[in-house]
Amino acid sequence: MTTNSPVPKIAAPEEWVSAEGMLRHAQHILAISHVNPDGDAIGSLLGFTLAMRAIGKTVTPCLQDAPSSRFGYISGFHDIKRTAQGEVDLLVSLDASDLQRLGSVFEPGMHGRKPMVVFDHHITNTLFGSVNVIEPGKASTAEIVYKLVRRMDIRLSPEIAVALLTGLVTDTLAFRTSNVTPDTLACATDLMSAGASLTEITRQALVLQPFERIKFHAAGVATAKVEAGVIYAVLSRKLRKEQGYEERGDAGLVGTLITAEEASVAAVFSETDDGKVEISLRSMPGFDVSQVALELGGGGHPAAAGCTVAGPMRTAVHHVLPMLKRIVAKT
Ligand code: 5GP
Ligand code: MN
Secondary structure, eight states: OOOOOOOOSSOOHHHHHHHHHHHHHOSEEEEEEOSSOOHHHHHHHHHHHHHHHHTTOEEEEEOSSOOOGGGTTSTTGGGOBSSOOSOOSEEEEESOSSGGGGGGGSOHHHHTTSOEEEEEOOTTOOOOSSEEEEOTTSSOHHHHHHHHHHHTTOOOOHHHHHHHHHHHHHHTTTTTSTTOOHHHHHHHHHHHHTTOOHHHHHIIIIIOOOHHHHHHHHHHHTTOEEETTEEEEEEOHHHHHHHTOOOSSOTTHHHHHTTOTTOSEEEEEEEOTTSOEEEEEEEOTTOOOHHHHHHTTOEEOSSEEEEEEOSOHHHHHHHHHHHHHHHHHHO
């Protein structure tokens, strides 16, 4: 089902009841999260997988792109498959705001007619499941999985708690984003009480990084400019090559740029190997970058969004920068 109807702030009780019923009846679940998976994608995927296995379900967690080895401490990490295998009777999507975000794991021929439950916290979710549990008020999808675990009376094991606290800590940058609420902290408290170490998770999932990444980050900062309240940097393939940095993504650069006092919106333009341009967007409270991302075929949250557009780089920057300047001018 795909519709553009407005997303409720908290999923309707009927959606929760339908989702739980479908999970209880399922035998083999294919659990999927988004391409280029971040900590919330991996944490909510594995937290969900472990919880469903605890009540006797067979679950295959699946991601199109290899998850970063920094998340290797989460139980089930090594069970993650890269393509769907075998017969499944239910699909579950976690932390993905549209069907394209599942990438090649979703195969229309094989999965198009299967029921799908969608758990997500993106305001831009397109409601592509048969049942959609969307809670944009939540700072992470991991908190929605936590709610599921509590609602279904599943024991919150230390392993599930570690997976879910990873999602929560990474999506909130250790409780620093504007969408953190008392409920977020209450959830974290419960996950810590269940045995997850906040210190260890923060260190593994957010703090530690290879020296190469720090150097690439610095080279990216050196390309940054501020114009009309927008700070932006350009990561070309050439720069990536010169720095010897092979990983995808922006090495956390957009998170640094948005700390500039002179800017309300930050953008990082990264050229991909096939010449497209990935754009990561962040904004200060009161400024919304999700709608521009949606207009450009992506999505996200008011304060953190992204999309991929056609290259070349110069054209992409020329097209997108004025849209970002308008957000600042209008707000
Ligand atoms: P990041 O800048 O960390 O890659 O992404 C920030 C937010 O935007 C995340 O919530 C992510 O899910 C969302 N996002 C990033 N790229 C895309 C995209 O291409 N499509 C959609 N729908 N969302 C995206
Ligand atoms: Mn998320």
